[in-house]
Amino acid sequence: MLEVKILLNDREMPKKWYNVLPELMDLKTPFSPPMDPATKKPMDPSKLEVIFPNALIEQEGSMKKTIDIPEEVLKVYNLWRPTPVYRAAKLEKALKTPARIFYKNEAVSPAGSHKPNTAVPQAYYNMVEGIKKISTETGAGQWGSALAFACNYYGLQATVFMVKVSYDQKPYRKMMMKVWGAECIPSPSHRTNFGKKILEKDPKSPGSLGIAISEAMEVAASSQDTNYSLGSVLNHVLLHQTVIGEELKLQLKKAEITPDILIGCIGGGSNFGGLVLPFIPNKKAGENIRMIAVEPTSCPSTTKGEYRYDFGDTAEMTPLLMMYTLGHAFIPPSIHAGGLRYHGMSPIISQLVKEGMVEPRAYHQLEVFEAAVLFARTEGFIPAPETSHAIKATIDEALKCKESGEVKNIIFNLSGHGHFDLASYEMYFDGKLKAGHDSTI
Numbered sequence: 001m002l003e004v005k006i007l008l009n010d011r012e013m014p015k016k017w018y019n020v021l022p023e024l025m026d027l028k029t030p031f032s033p034p035m036d037p038a039t040k041k042p043m044d045p046s047k048l049e050v051i052f053p054n055a056l057i058e059q060e061g062s063m064k065k066t067i068d069i070p071e072e073v074l075k076v077y078n079l080w081r082p083t084p085v086y087r088a089a090k091l092e093k094a095l096k097t098p099a100r101i102f103y104k105n106e107a108v109s110p111a112g113s114h115k116p117n118t119a120v121p122q123a124y125y126n127m128v129e130g131i132k133k134i135s136t137e138t139g140a141g142q143w144g145s146a147l148a149f150a151c152n153y154y155g156l157q158a159t160v161f162m163v164k165v166s167y168d169q170k171p172y173r174k175m176m177m178k179v180w181g182a183e184c185i186p187s188p189s190h191r192t193n194f195g196k197k198i199l200e201k202d203p204k205s206p207g208s209l210g211i212a213i214s215e216a217m218e219v220a221a222s223s224q225d226t227n228y229s230l231g232s233v234l235n236h237v238l239l240h241q242t243v244i245g246e247e248l249k250l251q252l253k254k255a256e257i258t259p260d261i262l263i264g265c266i267g268g269g270s271n272f273g274g275l276v277l278p279f280i281p282n283k284k285a286g287e288n289i290r291m292i293a294v295e296p297t298s299c300p301s302t303t304k305g306e307y308r309y310d311f312g313d314t315a316e317m318t319p320l321l322m323m324y325t326l327g328h329a330f331i332p333p334s335i336h337a338g339g340l341r342y343h344g345m346s347p348i349i350s351q352l353v354k355e356g357m358v359e360p361r362a363y364h365q366l367e368v369f370e371a372a373v374l375f376a377r378t379e380g381f382i383p384a385p386e387t388s389h390a391i392k393a394t395i396d397e398a399l400k401c402k403e404s405g406e407v408k409n410i411i412f413n414l415s416g417h418g419h420f421d422l423a424s425y426e427m428y429f430d431g432k433l434k435a436g437h438d439s440t441i
């Protein structure tokens with residue numbers, strides 16, 4: 001049993017993304033395609049051509065089991081991939097658990113999270129199809145900085161609408177975007193008709209991801225050389241993120257570890273999907289792998305939301321997606337885990353939750369920060385507040401093993417580091433986060 005770290009050499013790296021869509025067609029919970037709000041019929045993919053490159057539209061509905069990762073994308077992945085899998089031996093010891101805890105560290109990318117796994121191919125396909133600019137939204141700035149990095153690499157201009165409350169309070173990721181040459185605009189803004197409409201009603205609006213998506217889409221839809229890019233939720237985003245789970249499978253095989261529980265945090269569902277989707281065929285074939293998706297109690301889309309068709313944005317510009325949703329007008333409280341503040345959930349993850357294959361769970365931010373500090377003090381890495389939701393669930397599962405005496409292999413995805421979230425840690429240490437309710441920043 002390997003004690004410290006599992007790596008792969010370059011030759012062992014996965015060369016394909018895993019597409020779970022074909023596996024979702026025969027579940028009890030029917031697969032429900034995106035719907036055109038105008039016709040209430042399945043969306044005609046060609047309608048998306050004004051905002052997405054063809055390659056991504058094709059991937060969004062592809063029924064191929066795997067999709068080759070372009071050579072040019074593999075080269076960039078190679079800057080930080082494969083990401084290591086660590087045994088959290090010191091955390092196990094602190095918990096006195098017989099369980100074995102492992103984590104896949106996606107924080108080692110240039111932007112500090114898993115998000116470049118999809119930002120890079122998205123920028124690449126846009127570049128190949130002659131697009132010069134990409135507009136997008138960002139919450140706490142993780143996605144905006146990842147896309148800024150990727151656009152800079154391929155010579156594209158990125159315009160990022162950043163949720164205003166984060167723009168004002170989280171200056172460092174805004175600065176990362178600037179370093180990589182992107183323009184970052186607080187949302188709601190006067191740049192778009194929708195932004196102006198929101199500001200007219202509420203000049204002090206803190207913004208939300210739903211509003212920022214609407215603004216970014218408006219810019220892309222009204223300009224020929226500009227496309228739009230989304231950092232989570234959609235099928236092609238989860239597809240690109242499967243490089244995480246594909247690597248993990250190879251790493252576990254190499255170290256002869258069989259996974260019992262896979263855990264990830266969920267905002268739109270992309271890092272969790274990237275981790276678990278390659279294991280769906282194993283689960284369908286009867287292997288006993290539990291998959292736990294963790295969200296904040298303040299934005300409880302899968303634990304308290306409804307499973308129905310809803311818009312992905314506030315201005316009702318996106319196709320209708322079948323998903324767990326709190327309603328597209330929902331503006332979540334400004335918790336520290338900015339990346340988990342989205343009203344909906346990826347349709348793929350939603351279907352798997354509805355089907356009972358993925359177990360959803362929610363935690364308050366105080367218990368999440370407690371878990372984060374224990375992890376940092378045992379394993380060293382300081383996790384992002386988003387990631388810390390997965391760590392809390394991991395600790396709880398490891399403690400259950402302590403009660404039952406079971407030796408389980410628990411693996412969680414360390415989706416990002418918390419170096420730009422230290423102000424949130426400070427509030428935690430100052431006792432400003434209270435149990436039971438989620439304070440704002």
Ligand SMILES: *Cc1c(COP(=O)(O)O)cnc(C)c1O
Pocket residue numbers: 113114115142143231232233265266267268269270271272339340384386387415416417
């Ligand atoms: C954006 C983000 C998340 C949440 O997004 P998903 O699409 O659900 O993965 C989680 N962790 C980190 C570090 C993030 O940046």
